Amino acid sequence: MMEMDNRIEAIHAGLQAIVGVDQVFAGSATERWSRDWTGQFEGQPLAVVRPANRDEVAAILRLAGQYHVPVVPIAGNTGLNGGAYGPEAILVSIERMNRIREIRNDARVAIVEAGVIVAALDSAAAQHGLTFPLAFGAAGSAMIGGVLSTNAGGANVLRYGNVRDLCLGLEVVLPDGSVLDLMTALKKDNSGFDLRDLIIGAEGQLGIITAAILKLHPRPLFHATALVALEDLSVAPALLNAFQDASGNAVTAYEFMSRSYVAGYEALVPAGRRFFDVSYPAVLLVELATVRNEELGEILETVLADALERGILVDAVVAQSDTQRQEMWALREAAAELAFQRHPVIDTDVAVPLDRIPDYLDRIPEIMAAIDPGFTDIAVAHFGDGNIHYTVWPSGSDPAVEAALRAAIDALAVEMDGTFSAEHGIGLCKLPSMARHKNTVALDMMRAIKAAFDPGNILNPGKTLPGVNVG
Amino acid sequence: MMEMDNRIEAIHAGLQAIVGVDQVFAGSATERWSRDWTGQFEGQPLAVVRPANRDEVAAILRLAGQYHVPVVPIAGNTGLNGGAYGPEAILVSIERMNRIREIRNDARVAIVEAGVIVAALDSAAAQHGLTFPLAFGAAGSAMIGGVLSTNAGGANVLRYGNVRDLCLGLEVVLPDGSVLDLMTALKKDNSGFDLRDLIIGAEGQLGIITAAILKLHPRPLFHATALVALEDLSVAPALLNAFQDASGNAVTAYEFMSRSYVAGYEALVPAGRRFFDVSYPAVLLVELATVRNEELGEILETVLADALERGILVDAVVAQSDTQRQEMWALREAAAELAFQRHPVIDTDVAVPLDRIPDYLDRIPEIMAAIDPGFTDIAVAHFGDGNIHYTVWPSGSDPAVEAALRAAIDALAVEMDGTFSAEHGIGLCKLPSMARHKNTVALDMMRAIKAAFDPGNILNPGKTLPGVNVG
Numbered sequence: 001m002m003e004m005d006n007r008i009e010a011i012h013a014g015l016q017a018i019v020g021v022d023q024v025f026a027g028s029a030t031e032r033w034s035r036d037w038t039g040q041f042e043g044q045p046l047a048v049v050r051p052a053n054r055d056e057v058a059a060i061l062r063l064a065g066q067y068h069v070p071v072v073p074i075a076g077n078t079g080l081n082g083g084a085y086g087p088e089a090i091l092v093s094i095e096r097m098n099r100i101r102e103i104r105n106d107a108r109v110a111i112v113e114a115g116v117i118v119a120a121l122d123s124a125a126a127q128h129g130l131t132f133p134l135a136f137g138a139a140g141s142a143m144i145g146g147v148l149s150t151n152a153g154g155a156n157v158l159r160y161g162n163v164r165d166l167c168l169g170l171e172v173v174l175p176d177g178s179v180l181d182l183m184t185a186l187k188k189d190n191s192g193f194d195l196r197d198l199i200i201g202a203e204g205q206l207g208i209i210t211a212a213i214l215k216l217h218p219r220p221l222f223h224a225t226a227l228v229a230l231e232d233l234s235v236a237p238a239l240l241n242a243f244q245d246a247s248g249n250a251v252t253a254y255e256f257m258s259r260s261y262v263a264g265y266e267a268l269v270p271a272g273r274r275f276f277d278v279s280y281p282a283v284l285l286v287e288l289a290t291v292r293n294e295e296l297g298e299i300l301e302t303v304l305a306d307a308l309e310r311g312i313l314v315d316a317v318v319a320q321s322d323t324q325r326q327e328m329w330a331l332r333e334a335a336a337e338l339a340f341q342r343h344p345v346i347d348t349d350v351a352v353p354l355d356r357i358p359d360y361l362d363r364i365p366e367i368m369a370a371i372d373p374g375f376t377d378i379a380v381a382h383f384g385d386g387n388i389h390y391t392v393w394p395s396g397s398d399p400a401v402e403a404a405l406r407a408a409i410d411a412l413a414v415e416m417d418g419t420f421s422a423e424h425g426i427g428l429c430k431l432p433s434m435a436r437h438k439n440t441v442a443l444d445m446m447r448a449i450k451a452a453f454d455p456g457n458i459l460n461p462g463k464t465l466p467g468v469n470v471g
Numbered sequence: 472m473m474e475m476d477n478r479i480e481a482i483h484a485g486l487q488a489i490v491g492v493d494q495v496f497a498g499s500a501t502e503r504w505s506r507d508w509t510g511q512f513e514g515q516p517l518a519v520v521r522p523a524n525r526d527e528v529a530a531i532l533r534l535a536g537q538y539h540v541p542v543v544p545i546a547g548n549t550g551l552n553g554g555a556y557g558p559e560a561i562l563v564s565i566e567r568m569n570r571i572r573e574i575r576n577d578a579r580v581a582i583v584e585a586g587v588i589v590a591a592l593d594s595a596a597a598q599h600g601l602t603f604p605l606a607f608g609a610a611g612s613a614m615i616g617g618v619l620s621t622n623a624g625g626a627n628v629l630r631y632g633n634v635r636d637l638c639l640g641l642e643v644v645l646p647d648g649s650v651l652d653l654m655t656a657l658k659k660d661n662s663g664f665d666l667r668d669l670i671i672g673a674e675g676q677l678g679i680i681t682a683a684i685l686k687l688h689p690r691p692l693f694h695a696t697a698l699v700a701l702e703d704l705s706v707a708p709a710l711l712n713a714f715q716d717a718s719g720n721a722v723t724a725y726e727f728m729s730r731s732y733v734a735g736y737e738a739l740v741p742a743g744r745r746f747f748d749v750s751y752p753a754v755l756l757v758e759l760a761t762v763r764n765e766e767l768g769e770i771l772e773t774v775l776a777d778a779l780e781r782g783i784l785v786d787a788v789v790a791q792s793d794t795q796r797q798e799m800w801a802l803r804e805a806a807a808e809l810a811f812q813r814h815p816v817i818d819t820d821v822a823v824p825l826d827r828i829p830d831y832l833d834r835i836p837e838i839m840a841a842i843d844p845g846f847t848d849i850a851v852a853h854f855g856d857g858n859i860h861y862t863v864w865p866s867g868s869d870p871a872v873e874a875a876l877r878a879a880i881d882a883l884a885v886e887m888d889g890t891f892s893a894e895h896g897i898g899l900c901k902l903p904s905m906a907r908h909k910n911t912v913a914l915d916m917m918r919a920i921k922a923a924f925d926p927g928n929i930l931n932p933g934k935t936l937p938g939v940n941v942g
Contacts (some may be wrong), residue, residue, distance in 0.1 A: 106708065107824060151661050162659060165636075180912045187856045188633060188822050188893040190622050190672055191901075191909055192935060193917045197668035201661055218720075237577065248719070248763050249689075292719050351659050353578060385658050422659040430662075438662055441651045445924065446664045452919035464663065 008046065011067050015049045015090070018059040023050040023096070033074055033091050036084070038340045038347075041428070043087025045072070050093045054173060054210040057092065061208070061458070062177040064090055070461045071175075073204045075115065075146030078138035080336070080347055081427025083150065083203050083463060094145050097210060100124050108216045109168060109185050114145030114209045121214070130216035133160040135253075137333040145209045151201030153423035155332070158384035159252040159289075160217060162423070164200050169213030172199050174206070175454040185213045198449070203425050204460040206453040220252070220289035224296040225325045226304060229280035229315035233358040236284060236383055239303075239312055240354075243286060247299050253287040255332050256357070256381040264338050264378050265331055273327040275317045284383065285332050287325075335380045339391040346392045346406050350413035351422035354386035361388070364412055368392055371404050387422040388413075403432070410437065426464045435466035443467070479517065482538050486520045486561070489530040494521040494567075504545055504562050507555070509811045509818075512899070514558025516543070521564045525644060525681040528563065532679070532929070533648035535561055541932045542646075544675045546617025547588065549609035551807070551818055552898025554621065554674050554934060565616045568681060571595050579687045580639060580656050585616030585680045592685070601687040604631040606724075608804040616680045622672030624894035626803070629855035630723040630760075631688060633894070635671045640684030643670050645677070646925040656684045669920070674896050675931040677924040691723070691760035695767040696796045697775060700751035700786035704829040707755060707854055710778055711825075714757060718770050724758040726803050727828070727852040735809050735849050736802055744798040746788045755854065756803050758796075806851045810862040817863040817877045821884035822893035825857040832859070835883055839863055842875050858893040859884075874903065881908065897935045906937035914938070 015024045025033075025048040035042040046069060051057045064071045072086030074093050084091070098115035105128045110121060118139040122132045134147060136154030146152075148170070152163045160166065168187070172180040182196050199206055230236065236256065243251050259281050265272060276283075288296045300318060307313045319325040339347045352360050361379055368375045374395025381388040390409055394401050410420035410433040420433040434443070446465050450457070457468060486495045496504075496519040506513040517540060522528045535542045543557030545564050555562070569586035576599045581592060589610040593603045605618060607625030617623075619641070623634050631637065640654040653667050670677055701707065707727065714722050728736075730752050736743060747754075759767045771789060778784045790796040810818045823831050832850055839846045845866025852859040861880055865872050881891035881904040891904040905914070917936050921928075928939060 106712075106826060151665075153659055153661075157659065164665070174912065174916070178912045180916065181910050182913065184890065185824060185888070186822050186890055186893070188624055188628065188853075188858050189890040190624075190894055190896050191890055191892040191905060192897060192913065193673050193676075193920055194622075194635070194668045194671065195913055195916055197665045200665065202664050205664075241577075245762075248761070290719070291716075351657050353656060355577060382659075387659050417656070419655065419657055419660040419662055421662040422657070423661055425661050426663060434662060439652050441645065441649045442653065442663065442666055444649075445645075445651065445666055448923035449664055449920060452923045453916065 007067065011063070011069060012047055014063045015047055015060065018063065019049055019051050019056050030091070033077060033093055036077055036079070036082070038080060039343060041082045041085040043085060045086045045091040046088050048091045048093055050096050052096050054171060054179060057173045057208055057210055058177040058179060060090065060092055061173060061175055064458055065176065065456055068456065068458070071458055072460050073145065073149070073208045075143035076117065076138065076141040078142045079146065079150060079427060080424045081429040083425055083427035083460070085428060092208060094143065094208070094210070103128055103216070105130070107185060110214045110216055111211070112144055112214060113211050114143065116144045118142045118144065118147060125216045126219055129219050131219040132166070132214060133217055134163060134166065137336050144212055144214070148200050148209050148212060149202065149204050150425040151423070153382065153385065153387065155253045155255055155382060157382060158254060164197060166215045167196065167200060167212055168215060170196050170199055170209055171211035172207035172209050175456065175459050180207060183211065183213055201425070203427065203464045205450055205464050206459070208459070218291045220291055222290050222293050222296050223325060224288045224300040225319040225328055226286050226300055227275050227317045227328055228284045228286055228304065228313050229276055230282040230284065231280070231314050233282040233361065235312045236282070236358065237355045239307055240384060242303050242307065243288065246303050247288050247296065250288040250290050250296065251286065251384065252289040253285060254384040255285040256383045257283045257285070257332060258361070258379040260376070261335070261338070261378040261380055262331070265334050268334060268338055268341065272330060275328070276315055278315070280314065285328055332380070335389060338378060342393050344394055344397050344402055346394070346402060346409070348390050348406065348409045349387065349422045349424040350390065350409060350418055350420055351385065351387045352413055352416045352418035354383060356416050357381055357383060357386060357388060360412060360416055364390060364409065367408050367412060368405060371408060372401050375405065385422070386418070407432065407436070428463055431463070431466045478538065482534070482540060482561070483518055485534045486518055486531065489534065490520055490522050490527050501562070504548060504564055507548055507550070507553070509551060510814060512553045512556040514556060516557045516562040517559050519562045519564055521567050523567050525642060525650060528644045528679055528681055529648040529650060531561065531563055532644060532646055535929055536647065536927055539927065539929070542929055543931050544616065544620070544679045546586065546614035546620070547609065547612040549613045550617065550621060550898060551895045552900040554896055554898035554931070556899060563679060565614065565681070574599055574687070576601070578656060581685045581687055582682070583615055583685060584682050585614065587615045589613050589615065589618060596687045597690060600690050602690040603637070603685060604688055605634060605637065608807050615683055615685070619671050619680050619683060620673065620675050621896040622894070624853065624856065624858065626724045626726055626853060628853060629725060635668060637686045638667065638671060638683055639686060641667050641670055641680055642682035643678035643680050646927065646930050651678060654682065654684055672896070674898065674935045676921055676935050677930070689762045691762055693761050693764050693767050694796060695759045695771040696790040696799055697757050697771055698746050698788045698799055699755045699757055699775065699784050700747055701753040701755065702751070702785050704753040704832065706783045707753070707829065708826045710783055711855060713774050713778065714759065717774050718759050718767065721759040721761050721767065722757065722855065723760040724756060725855040726756040727850070727854045728754045728756070728803060729832070729850040731847070732806070732809070732849040732851055733802070736805050739805060739809055739812065743801060746799070747786055749786070751785065756799055803851065806860060809849060813864050815865055815868050815873055817865070817873060817880065819861050819877065819880045820858065820893045820895040821861065821881060821889055821891055822856065822858045823884055823887045823889035825854060827887050828852055828854060828857060828859060831883060831887055835861060835880065838879050838883060839876060842879060843872050846876065856893070857889070878903065878907070899934055902934070902937045
């Protein structure tokens with residue numbers, strides 16, 4: 001015991017020597033990082049440390065290697081699957097590395113440190129008429145290092161791709177403290193294996209991202225936004241094509257919300273705007289955006305009127321002001337808050353080919369009911385990406401029932417040529433599905449890569465890859 | 472010697488047992504594969520074998536592992552850097568695996584075998600109003616497996632990205648004969664490390680691609696094409712922005728040709744169309760394309776007239792027919808033929824930030840002259856991607872001079888925040904630059920990945936990664 005205390009003291013002293021006494025936190029002072037907002041993960045880290053720069057990150061990793069202590073990088077702490085859960089680990093918070101080093105207007109790139117908050121980068125880009133178009137509810141807290149490590153998606157993937165598609169260059173500190181410098185702003189670079197894309201989405205298993213070069217896009221000047229009500233979701237793919245064709249692919253968001261989701265929002269936010277008098281089976285938020293004024297509003301209204309006349313949709317509300325647009329987005333963006341208001345909760349992010357979403361949503365409630373007849377649910381989807389967030393509250397709190405519900409949600413997606421993990425990553429929550437559904441050759445290769453980068457298994461151990469034991 | 476002959480006989484017999492007697496070639500019958508069209512690489516393989524499917528590829532790799540014989544995959548044999556050079560290796564030609572399994576019109580994806588020729592896929596897509604938009608001179612011979620393994624680029628990257636951006640799913644046979652099944656058509660899939668992008672561009676070091684799921688795009692119905700003459704290339708970035716802004720980002724190609732290139736074309740193709748009476752310092756081929764008719768021709772002419780009036784450009788010819796469009800492209804697409812008509816030749820594919828292209832092209836001739844005063848050159852560039860193909864013919868045939876010229880071309884690109892390898896890959900030609908310029912941490916990680924995938928170093932040994940010895 002004494003020996004253990006001495007070891008912990010030595011680690012704390014070592015960390016203080018690297019980052020300064022003020023930037024090492026222990027005991028109750030770690031609460032801000034050691035508990036996640038979903039309420040699912042809480043555990044006392046050995047220490048939280050806030051390095052100021054890449055070299056301090058490298059020194060921390062070398063120290064951790066010396067003492068064989070696990071290191072868990074943490075950014076905005078907005079993940080949903082426990083990826084930043086680090087009991088008895090050194091939690092490395094990158095929040096102080098939050099400088100936007102440069103925005104190159106002509107080249108449309110930003111050079112940023114990993115602790116920059118997503119919304120802050122977009123605000124800075126806006127001053128140049130540009131946008132960093134990653135859009136999801138947690139954009140005001142999530143940081144670049146975190147969204148890169150999880151290859152985050154969100155509501156604008158349809159137009160701009162995942163974070164992977166927005167990244168040109170990376171700076172990464174590897175587990176042994178060496179620096180992998182991939183900081184290029186080039187659109188074409190075929191000099192060897194694609195290490196950049198290997199690091200993106202690796203959930204901090206292979207290295208800690210400390211800086212990045214990101215693409216910016218021209219900031220849309222004109223938006224046209226509407227909520228559309230459908231009796232039958234099966235018409236949604238054709239309606240999306242109608243919007244795309246009429247607008248020349250100007251659709252930036254095409255977001256589905258289930259009847260139960262809209263009802264849940266109205267209960268959660270009693271003062272929130274009500275858009276329809278009737279409760280419809282399916283509501284879609286559609287948004288078109290462009291840098292040129294091509295009468296987007298007219299295009300939107302024409303497609304809507306035509307679809308209404310043909311009985312494809314049953315109701316629609318077009319935003320008449322920016323306030324109304326914000327109100328529509330407020331409805332959609334409450335999804336995570338709504339999901340995690342009650343526990344236990346099973347929050348998922350499966351994907352299927354987009355034309356199979358209606359079929360998936362038809363079939364899944366029966367499957368849930370067979371396991372737990374008293375379950376309740378809501379569903380939203382980034383429809384244009386085939387990505388469904390299906391959320392279930394079990395009627396009781398039996399872990400075996402929870403596991404069975406989660407397994408069934410994932411299994412149906414896989415059965416329908418989809419994936420059990422579209423955008424939130426694996427973390428801890430999805431290790432069983434990863435073991436069950438990911439092909440074993442791929443898992444073997446991932447484990448081999450992990451071992452090559454991190455032979456001591458120091459970085460974020462016990463997550464992402466089933467069968468890699470905590471070091 | 473007898474023992475060696477026995478070993479070779481046993482390998483041939485083993486290969487014949489896998490693919491059939493007709494599909495194994497030796498001696499002079501291998502010439503079609505063992506000599507590349509650039510005239511730079513020629514070497515007698517142990518055998519050429521043409522498997523019919525994935526399982527035969529796997530069996531070949533297992534056989535090769537047993538006998539410790541190197542395996543070199545070969546597709547269209549259109550590479551420029553010796554990536555498919557396989558003396559004393561088993562050359563695995565994928566040409567018989569050439570079935571387009573399915574084109575899904577609504578989902579805009581194609582499921583293809585790796586031996587499908589790029590132009591054949593585009594023709595098949597055209598029947599659905601779609602396009603596979605990879606555009607380069609060798610599209611009529613290059614195969615999907617080859618362009619994926621080299622992450623090929625070409626003239627339309629500006630609009631559609633590299634091949635990496637066109638690929639959703641992959642099937643890969645690993646060196647031990649196991650099959651890595653990543654055949655998903657999903658736009659979002661965050662289930663573990665990004666093995667797909669690791670395989671793309673790996674030059675056959677990690678596995679042999681046998682099938683892929685590729686994105687298709689709506690086929691542009693309207694093109695507007697022009698050749699533009701400039702006195703000073705430094706205005707080219709601003710002119711590109713003018714085209715993009717006026718057309719709503721409809722530019723699909725923005726291709727630079729040097730004065731010496733145009734002269735070289737006129738000498739090579741005496742019957743080819745002449746567009747200008749005067750020899751200008753810089754010519755650009757610009758093309759706009761759209762699925763909707765937005766008066767693209769008018770937009771093009773308006774921008775050109777405005778730029779002419781402001782003295783930005785000195786001359787322009789707008790294609791008045793599809794024939795004229797084809798003639799303009801014939802001028803641009805002769806680049807490889809022009810480069811390899813004389814030997815020795817140094818053909819390169821550096822990239823720099825696009826606004827530095829003019830500076831690069833200003834500086835490089837002096838650097839060449841300092842090494843070899845009698846050198847001659849041509850230059851073309853995928854200007855919008857920052858990607859320059861600078862071709863030099865040395866005055867003599869001293870390998871040391873050749874190496875010095877190549878090294879200087881690559882070094883200047885790296886000095887200007889660029890890369891020595893934008894799109895052709897490393898192969899054999901660029902191993903010295905890879906050793907000189909790639910950061911050592913990245914190289915170490917690549918070697919570790921190579922060792923994890925291919926511990927026997929059987930696949931395409933001695934290429935791509937300096938310091939990995941032939942097995």
